[in-house]
Amino acid sequence: MGRHPCCTKQKLRKGLWSPEEDEKLYNHIIRFGIGCWSSVPKQAGLERCGKSCRLRWINYLRPDLKRGNFTQQEEDLIISLHEVLGNRWSQIAAQLPGRTDNEIKNFWNSSLKKKLKQRGIDPITHKPLSETGAQEEKPKPCVKPIFNPFASFEYQAAFNPVETNANLFHQFQQTYRPLEQNEFMMNFDNSFTSRPNSVYCDYGEALDIPDSCGIQESLNDGSNWNCNIAAQMSSVLGNEVLNWCSSEIKLESPIRTEFEAYKKRLNPCPGLQHVESSEEFSSYLTTSRSQDLSDACFDISRGELACELKGNFLSS
DNA sequence: AAAATTCACAACCGCCGGCCC
DNA sequence: TGGGCCGGCGGTTGTGAATTT
Known part of the structure; x- marks a missing residue:
């Protein structure tokens, strides 16, 4: 397996994308669609590797992305899916239209993990921390009532896609x-x-x-x-x-x-x-x-x- | 007000499997 | 069949903003 040639080239830009770069990539994709990512940088006049372009498009520029905070429904769905799928972020993202795997992964690592721990739930096994032997984090006093996403799932031995998709259905009702x-x-x-x-x-x-x-x-x-x-x-x-x-x-x-x-x-x-x-x-x-x-x-x-x-x- | 720390998230890295020649 | 290229994926790092000290 060869490494990506683009990764070994030295002169390619790295780091945050500038508005100009975004503009170039966006215009290129809008005009020509997505073909071979490795040729996109050259065609679009970018000093980036194709992989970077692909990531930027998928995670940021794509017009069908949903932006803004995760809704409670999305949050519940992510937790439920994670219980079944583990860290298979792309599969989880497939159930949340407009959300990227990266976005969900970040949300999980920065927010949901902590929330679960505070509720005494092991974010890996989704079982009570007392059962897993892990140190239970003392829940911080919270002003707002905590919604327990497991309330509706506790009775289920396994993940129920129909039940979970009811949430999605509601979203589609909104959409349609x-x-x-x-x-x-x-x-x-x-x-x-x-x-x-x-x-x-x-x-x-x-x-x-x-x-x-x-x-x-x-x-x-x-x-x-x-x-x-x-x-x-x-x-x-x-x-x-x-x-x-x-x-x-x-x-x-x-x-x-x-x-x-x-x-x-x-x-x-x-x-x-x-x-x-x-x-x-x-x-x-x-x-x-x-x-x-x-x-x-x-x-x-x-x-x-x-x-x-x-x-x-x-x-x- | 400034420095230090924490947080959120964008982007990168490197491995993997599929495809093509 | 094997090597090279490519896109997909998950883990990790980097960076800027927000918050705390």
Whole structure:
């Protein structure tokens, strides 16, 4: 097994990414999609190794990332999944759309581990510390009541995916909610119409995003690139809120069936696709730690991007 | 107010398995 | 079949912000 040539090269940049680098990488991926990561730096004009580019895209620039704090539901889900899967962060991340394995790993190491210890639970075995023989940390006095994630799982000998996915289902209910009055949907001809009433649209049924666009290939968390691309688009295009569907969101079958039924109930218009609020992407742009990816950073113009999307995603 | 410490998280490192030639 | 390349993954480190002393 040879080492990555990129790792042995000396002149490549390391450390935090600058806004300029982000811009280059972002624009490159948006324009050309993801092909061979090792060739991305050269093509995008970056002095980084392909691996670094891949990581930056997956963990930070990807438009379908959910930003902000973990919700209580996500927290519970991570703890439950960790009990079953251990440190298999990528598999855990696959159950949390919009979250990366790195993000979950960091959250676990910096926060959840501590929380569990304070509750007298061994974060490795998920058993009471008294049982495992480990030193139990004295719980600090807390002002806020502590939510016990195990309350609903204690009775289960093993992890129950149906039960856990109920949380996810709730999230999807939120995602697949009917559009609000001031929201817009995108028509097949790329025009926009506001929503007079709660009609669902579902591009996911009509559009089969081809693998050849290359973008989905690198996503290891099962989430769909097109899921929030519209949110990202709307950020670029203005304030129009586009809702897109991720028709391939991976759900365990029991919940998927329920989800499909739910979708059907809400979707009398199967040729059109649900739209997601742009809030998440907007907030991620503004809460970026190492940089502020304002819309102005990126040179994809409104018309250009619409064209890109038409070309890349509408062709099959 | 400044220094020290803690925390959160972005990024890197190195191993592994799959694929291709 | 074996070597080289690549992407995926989990562990670890580095860095800047926040908090404490």
